[in-house]
Amino acid sequence: MGINKFLIGAALYSFATLVGAQAIDEKTKAIANDLMDKASQSQAYSIVESLTTEVGPRLAGSEAEARARDWAVKKFKKMGFKNVRVDPFDVPWWERQVESAEIVSPFPQPLYVTALGGSVSTPDGGVTGEVAIFPNLAALKAVKDGGLKGKVVFIDELMTRTQDGSGYRVAVAKRRETAYESARVGAVGALIRSVGTNAQRFPHTGQMRSGENRTEPSVPTAALSAPDADQLVRVASRGKPVKVKMTIKTESRPRAQSGNVIAEIPGRTKPEEIVLIGAHLDSWDLGTGAVDDGAGVGIVMGAAKLLMDNVRKAPDRTIRVVLFGSEEVGLVGARAYAKQHKAELKNHVLIAESDFGAGKIWRFDSRVGQGGLEAIAQMQAVLAPLGIAPGSNQASGGPDMIPMREAGVPVVGLMQNGWDYFDLHHTPNDTLDKINPDELNQNVAAYAAFIYMAAMADTRFDRDEASFD
Amino acid sequence: MGINKFLIGAALYSFATLVGAQAIDEKTKAIANDLMDKASQSQAYSIVESLTTEVGPRLAGSEAEARARDWAVKKFKKMGFKNVRVDPFDVPWWERQVESAEIVSPFPQPLYVTALGGSVSTPDGGVTGEVAIFPNLAALKAVKDGGLKGKVVFIDELMTRTQDGSGYRVAVAKRRETAYESARVGAVGALIRSVGTNAQRFPHTGQMRSGENRTEPSVPTAALSAPDADQLVRVASRGKPVKVKMTIKTESRPRAQSGNVIAEIPGRTKPEEIVLIGAHLDSWDLGTGAVDDGAGVGIVMGAAKLLMDNVRKAPDRTIRVVLFGSEEVGLVGARAYAKQHKAELKNHVLIAESDFGAGKIWRFDSRVGQGGLEAIAQMQAVLAPLGIAPGSNQASGGPDMIPMREAGVPVVGLMQNGWDYFDLHHTPNDTLDKINPDELNQNVAAYAAFIYMAAMADTRFDRDEASFD
Structure with missing residues (x-):
């Protein structure tokens, strides 16, 4: 880094710190706190229960994964989400x-x-x-x-x-x-x-x-x-x-159908700006895909639903929930999403994925520009009572976030405790009984507060090096 | 129970208490204590390791169970046991x-x-x-x-x-x-x-x-x-x-060959009187039969070997170790043993089986006559430092002991902590890594001390109601 660039960076940072004091207003924080308080009554566990019971294992490109998409569309609609749709794509199939x-x-x-x-x-x-x-x-x-x-x-x-x-x-x-x-x-x-x-x-x-x-x-x-x-x-x-x-x-077979399922809470004042949270819908065939990644599906759907039910006015930005297909076989759904939504990636204000089981979140990472750091710090402070510590600004953001992250989209990583995750990961033993509903709801609390604040923040989070042109 | 019988019972009990003071002499107890001290160096774990590795699963009546008998005969001989032999019998075979x-x-x-x-x-x-x-x-x-x-x-x-x-x-x-x-x-x-x-x-x-x-x-x-x-x-x-x-x-198939493997430390002064400890050699096919019942095999072979190596003079009575075949399919080996050894059952002074995993022993049960109760109490006192409490005089003695117990043979039950046993029992997950060598050696300590004292006790343990005629 040259001297000039460093000085500019420092100047930008000071500016961000200065305006940052108002990045997230007190009313927004109060509502975020209220969502956290209500998370223990979330639907997350019943969502995982429904997916793992009514679909079970759902291998990429399989008929079972198609049933999972049908399940997701039906569930999203019933829960009151808008713009529910499937983005189809092809995937190599193996069994x-x-x-x-x-x-x-x-x-x-x-x-x-x-x-x-x-x-x-x-x-x-x-x-x-x-x-x-x-x-x-x-x-x-x-x-x-x-x-x-x-x-x-x-x-x-x-x-x-x-x-x-x-x-x-x-x-x-x-x-x-x-x-x-x-x-x-x-x-x-x-x-x-x-x-x-x-x-x-x-x-x-x-x-x-x-x-x-x-x-x-x-x-x-x-x-x-x-x-x-x-x-x-x-x-x-x-x-x-x-x-x-x-x-x-x-x-x-070289080709089978898969797809990403998308649902939204449309933004009130800046509907074109998107806060995206995701998880993946497919699973390996051996278990029922409860911790990988039924838990993530429950967390992100549950968090968005909690917000929908408890916030009178829709947030300024659109909340988009994406359930990616065919993650397990090489992030195929994530790559398809990044390609199919290339034009609007610059409007993806902040994105995060839950794909590390059902353990509690213990660290809040980000990868945002200087202009967003103060808002991130304010979010971290709000989430601190959940036992979540501030992390680095080098978040990876979950596997399905990689293609967007690499394209320059700002990312948050709500890091879960994965101590036991690889005891179950990709085995027959990945079943519903391994999920602790209280720990799941700690995740819901964090995601709900996070997406609300991200959708209401006065600042954007654009990465300084990003260019979508 | 009539009054007269009660009085006779009470009289017998007092008599037993009276003579019982010398039932197990101090030198015997000192040697028993020494065996307990040395148990942490027993061969029990390496025996289980050998059986589960070199044979693996060994279903009743299978070729693998025959290999387990060969393994046992070779191992017993190498360890210095006498009168090593196989008592063959037939068993229905299923796979x-x-x-x-x-x-x-x-x-x-x-x-x-x-x-x-x-x-x-x-x-x-x-x-x-x-x-x-x-x-x-x-x-x-x-x-x-x-x-x-x-x-x-x-x-x-x-x-x-x-x-x-x-x-x-x-x-x-x-x-x-x-x-x-x-x-x-x-x-x-x-x-x-x-x-x-x-x-x-x-x-x-x-x-x-x-x-x-x-x-x-x-x-x-x-x-x-x-x-x-x-x-x-x-x-x-x-x-x-x-x-x-x-x-x-x-x-x-209606019939396949199985067998019990027998080995002895011949008694010095009363070789015809037998203290028998057993375990079963067969296992289900899914796991490698480590906790069920490789652990028992290790414990009883390890305990008898510990005694053999650390007691200068052989004990008065014969120590007989029996590895029963075809336990899992209905105590077939145990029934065969009771039939084939019917004539000498009256000389089985005390018997016990280890078949409840590798957890620590926490209770010492017996099923002996009044004349043996004081000796049992003295054994219980010697074993107390191992964390073993006195139990009832209604021991069942382990599954392979049932036919002999029903025939009237006095029985001891060294009860293991089975809290986790049925997590593994009869599953693919019954493998060597589940065994804690320290807990296994606590069992060896108890069995070694017990068989030595039983083989040296001045009294017999004959059950009052038993009749072998």
């Missing part, structure tokens, strides 16, 4: 059909596995090979091309449990890359220790590297539950070669 | 092959199920029927013969979590009887809420009523995991008929 694995020798026994999203099938009769164990993906990458002909690769990397999910970003690399790296070295199949933090016998599914790279050579790849990964390591520790048989059958 | 269920309407989605042990198969293509929900088995029993033609029965009874396992005795009735009661009312299939206490998405298997009643008409019957049972109830709560499809394929 698991058969998945099993077993130790053939020296100690025959079954292993619990699940295919990774995008995995190819084994030939009829499965594949059998000697296991080659690697501590991490980097060690596999060090093997020369064709160096593991006929073997079954196993990446045994552990994931670190963290509150902010930082362990995931490290662990997920093996899920994305192992299938391709294993093909490169000539393996016939691959296993990874699940990307997860629990010691329950659930393997975690999740998408391999997708998008334009889908046609690269790969091998059938599955995740082992943590106890099975432990077991495979113990069996190998006896010093004899370990042979594993894998049988994976999947199907895929 | 699951395919199991799936799904809600067909109104909200299509999969359900996680596992077939109950002994379940028959569905016809090709499965069965589909409307679900009839009952709160418990008694409610199903109240339905008239043929009253649920074409339906799928669902028994939604919850199990109470308890320390002593008393909730199991109530809950298990539905597992035993539902298949037969459902056939009686004309149903095409049956589901039960798992006999278990956890909210993880694991269905719990377990044996239906077995033995001579195996040929009764029954329907394919499976257990739902708790979250799936919750889900089925929620789906039904919407008021529309719920249709479920079940596909169960199992195989059975």
Whole structure:
């Protein structure tokens, strides 16, 4: 950063601080506080209950995801939202059909596995090979091309449990890359220790590297539950070669229909300016998608409904709730939204997504311009009684926010406690009973107050470096 | 009870109290204490690790159970036990092959199920029927013969979590009887809420009523995991008929080979008198049989080995360790043992089984005659520092002890804390990582001290009502 630019920045900042004192007026704050008080009676839990019961699992591009869109449209309308509609888009479709694995020798026994999203099938009769164990993906990458002909690769990397999910970003690399790296070295199949933090016998599914790279050579790849990964390591520790048989059958089609469901509370004085909150509607097939991301759906729908029911005059800006389709298979809905709404992205004043389970929010991050910082600080102060601390101005804002964030839209991240999130994430065990309604409603309180204040703030939040031209 | 008998009883009791002061001498108690001190270095955990790793699941009558016997014989011999042998017997054999269920309407989605042990198969293509929900088995029993033609029965009874396992005795009735009661009312299939206490998405298997009643008409019957049972109830709560499809394929043969593995530390002065401790070697097929009953195997082998390695002179009586086969399918090994060893049952001075997981022992029960009560009280005093309280004189002694107990053999029950046991019991999640080595070794301490004192006690424990003639 040059001196001049720095001075301009500092000047802008002082100006923002100066005008910021009125960024959010006292009446707005009082109403935000009132919404927080009423959040314990929100509909969030009953929304998650409805989605996970009446639809259940809803894989990207599936008939079940279509039923989820129908559910969402009906629910939004019944709740009184306006401009309810579906933005359709296409998505590659993939489905698991058969998945099993077993130790053939020296100690025959079954292993619990699940295919990774995008995995190819084994030939009829499965594949059998000697296991080659690697501590991490980097060690596999060090093997020369064709160096593991006929073997079954196993990446045994552990994931670190963290509150902010930082362990995931490290662990997920093996899920994305192992299938391709294993093909490169000539393996016939691959296993990874699940990307997860629990010691329950659930393997975690999740998408391999997708998008334009889908046609690269790969091998059938599955995740082992943590106890099975432990077991495979113990069996190998006896010093004899370990042979594993894998049988994976999947199907895929290049194109299926998906869509984003959109609903609004139209703004009163600046209806063209949008405060967007989102979650994703699709889920993996193994669980019922309760914490990922039924919880987010409940939180954002519940928060907007709470506002609608308790604020006499609609807020100045439009509140837009977006339930993204096909998040799990590579943010396909989010990319479609950013493309389809390119022209109005500059009117997206502030956006946030709830997609990290049902745990309490503990930190308020943002990524806004200098002109919005004072308003953010005032929002943070309002939300503080919920146990939410001010965070950084480097919010990522949730996965479905990435394409818009990268396009320059200002972002808020209401960071949830994800300590237990990866115990359930992408497993059969992601079911409604894992959600604590009180913690869910703490999220509703935060979102409701946040969107109201964002829609009423006198300032905008435009990022200083952004350009939508 | 008549007055005379009461007086005689009282007189006997006083006599026992009188001689009891010397029932276990101070040197014996000192050695028992020394064994307790050394238990933290026992081999128990490594024994469980070896069994669950090198054999894994070991279903009654299977080739895997035969491998477990080979493992046990080899292990016992290597550890220095004498008279190591297998008592073979026959067992009916049953195996699951395919199991799936799904809600067909109104909200299509999969359900996680596992077939109950002994379940028959569905016809090709499965069965589909409307679900009839009952709160418990008694409610199903109240339905008239043929009253649920074409339906799928669902028994939604919850199990109470308890320390002593008393909730199991109530809950298990539905597992035993539902298949037969459902056939009686004309149903095409049956589901039960798992006999278990956890909210993880694991269905719990377990044996239906077995033995001579195996040929009764029954329907394919499976257990739902708790979250799936919750889900089925929620789906039904919407008021529309719920249709479920079940596909169960199992195989059975009337006869397969099983066996009990026996090993001894021969007694020095009264080798014909036997103190028996047992566990069962077989397991269900879903997990690796770590808490049920690898833990018991580790505890009893580990305790006898600890005694062998740390007591210079062999105890007066013989210590016999029995690893029973085919416990899970109806105490088949235990019944075979009681029959095959009928002639020497009167020389079984005291017996106990470890088959309630790996939790700490908290209570010392017995079922002995008046002449043995003082020795029991002295043992209880020695074990007290382990956190073990004196219990009743109505011990059941563990499932494999039942046939011998019913024949009149004196029994001890070292009661484990089973608070969490039914979270894992008969599920895929019964794996080694669930065992706490320190808690396991508390069990070893108790068993080692107990068997040493029982083998050295001056008194016998013969039950007053017993007759082996």
